[in-house]
Amino acid sequence: MFKDIQKEEVMMHDDILEHTSQDDTRTLIRDKKVQMWGKENELSVEAEYPKTIMFEVTNACNLACKMCYHKDMKRKVGFMTEELYRKVITEAKELGIENVALYTTGEAFIHPKIFEFITIAKEAGMKYVYITTNGQLLNEDKIMKLLNSGLDSIKFSIDSGAKESYEFIRVNAKWDTLVKNMQLLRKLRDERKAKLGIFASFVIMKENYDDLLNYNNVFGKLVDQTLFNIVSNQGSQVDDSSLPPEIDSKLEDIRLPKEKWKPCNLLWNRFIVNYDGTLTVCCVDFEAKLTYGDLNTSTLKECWNNDKLKSLRKIHLEKNFGMLPMCHDCDRIKMDTELRKSLLSEVLRLNNLS
Numbered sequence: 246m247f248k249d250i251q252k253e254e255v256m257m258h259d260d261i262l263e264h265t266s267q268d269d270t271r272t273l274i275r276d277k278k279v280q281m282w283g284k285e286n287e288l289s290v291e292a293e294y295p296k297t298i299m300f301e302v303t304n305a306c307n308l309a310c311k312m313c314y315h316k317d318m319k320r321k322v323g324f325m326t327e328e329l330y331r332k333v334i335t336e337a338k339e340l341g342i343e344n345v346a347l348y349t350t351g352e353a354f355i356h357p358k359i360f361e362f363i364t365i366a367k368e369a370g371m372k373y374v375y376i377t378t379n380g381q382l383l384n385e386d387k388i389m390k391l392l393n394s395g396l397d398s399i400k401f402s403i404d405s406g407a408k409e410s411y412e413f414i415r416v417n418a419k420w421d422t423l424v425k426n427m428q429l430l431r432k433l434r435d436e437r438k439a440k441l442g443i444f445a446s447f448v449i450m451k452e453n454y455d456d457l458l459n460y461n462n463v464f465g466k467l468v469d470q471t472l473f474n475i476v477s478n479q480g481s482q483v484d485d486s487s488l489p490p491e492i493d494s495k496l497e498d499i500r501l502p503k504e505k506w507k508p509c510n511l512l513w514n515r516f517i518v519n520y521d522g523t524l525t526v527c528c529v530d531f532e533a534k535l536t537y538g539d540l541n542t543s544t545l546k547e548c549w550n551n552d553k554l555k556s557l558r559k560i561h562l563e564k565n566f567g568m569l570p571m572c573h574d575c576d577r578i579k580m581d582t583e584l585r586k587s588l589l590s591e592v593l594r595l596n597n598l599s
């Protein structure tokens with residue numbers, strides 16, 4: 246059953262993985278006009294409406310993962326209201342948006358209405374609704390709710406293949422809880438022949454590099470597919486001390502000279518809505534530094550080509566990245582993506598994962 250739908254679903258989640266891990270080659274292929282950095286010359290300051298919207302349903306998180314900026318976030322923690330969410334979903338549907346991601350900077354399952362939010366998006370006719378999660382807050386009751394909610398896929402951020410490294414990297418998380426939840430979800434999904442896709446992500450860093458060899462023995466049978474990537478600086482916000490030496494030593498070769506850095510496709514291919522209704526161009530904008538609109542006082546349609554967003558796109562097109570917080574040194578824009586992809590493939594091949 247999953248063979249038929251898997252490719253598209255993996256693409257969806259892959260696209261989102263790349264916001265933190267910069268693999269543009271897997272960017273959402275459905276957004277034909279604005280998708281790939283390789284088609285930079287087709288981009289202009291005005292853009293067609295995108296097919297994807299991401300919601301920061303909350304910026305609260307239950308963990309303090311080593312590689313993630315969240316633990317340093319100074320922005321006030323908050324939760325999106327159902328009223329705002331419904332308004333934005335209605336506008337999104339009118340604009341032809343099809344894909345809804347219910348997470349950006351925080352942990353979606355902390356939101357008390359997360360299951361209602363999934364159902365609201367599906368009832369509005371959204372084609373693809375998906376969540377990335379640390380998986381720690383699920384239990385049998387919530388797993389049943391998930392299976393009944395209409396969610397199209399869930400991706401577990403695992404980033405390890407053993408209890409010790411998992412609990413070291415994902416501070417406050419319990420390995421046994423993750424494995425138990427994933428086992429139960431897989432069992433119940435298969436028994437009920439539910440259509441939910443189950444994916445995982447593994448962000449490679451020095452603390453988990455040695456887990457790669459054993460990863461599939463533990464998680465291979467629990468997920469439809471795992472997406473591997475290399476740890477990033479999350480929009481210039483975290484340092485690169487987590488890079489494994491096996492990768493770090495080769496990264497210099499795949500960094501582009503400054504004049505060849507690429508505009509970031511996130512400014513063209515999605516809406517990203519913060520919990521308070523402000524719009525940002527980046528889904529790891531933990532401090533809301535790159536905002537360009539407010540959906541409490543305006544609509545998605547009014548904001549998409551507003552002066553602020555057009556000026557941000559112009560800065561990217563003119564490669565004046567130094568003018569912007571986060572973008573000025575972001576991994577997403579400064580790597581040769583083909584070489585980066587080859588490096589990742591080589592790492593996976595060496596670890597029997599390709």
Ligand SMILES: C[S@@+](CC[C@H](N)C(=O)[O-])C[C@H]1O[C@@H](n2cnc3c(N)ncnc32)[C@H](O)[C@@H]1O
Pocket residue numbers: 265266306312313314348349350351352353377378379401402403404446448475476477478479483
């Ligand atoms: C910011 S988290 C938010 C969703 C949820 N809390 C989770 O952990 O899945 C989204 C994704 O970012 C990844 N991530 C966090 N820090 C990263 C970094 N420095 N480089 C690459 N990916 C990172 C996580 O592994 C996770 O898959």
Ligand code: SF4
Pocket residue numbers: 306307308309310313314315316350351352379402
């Ligand atoms: S990676 Fe996810 S779970 Fe970990 S601290 Fe960041 S937001 Fe929280």
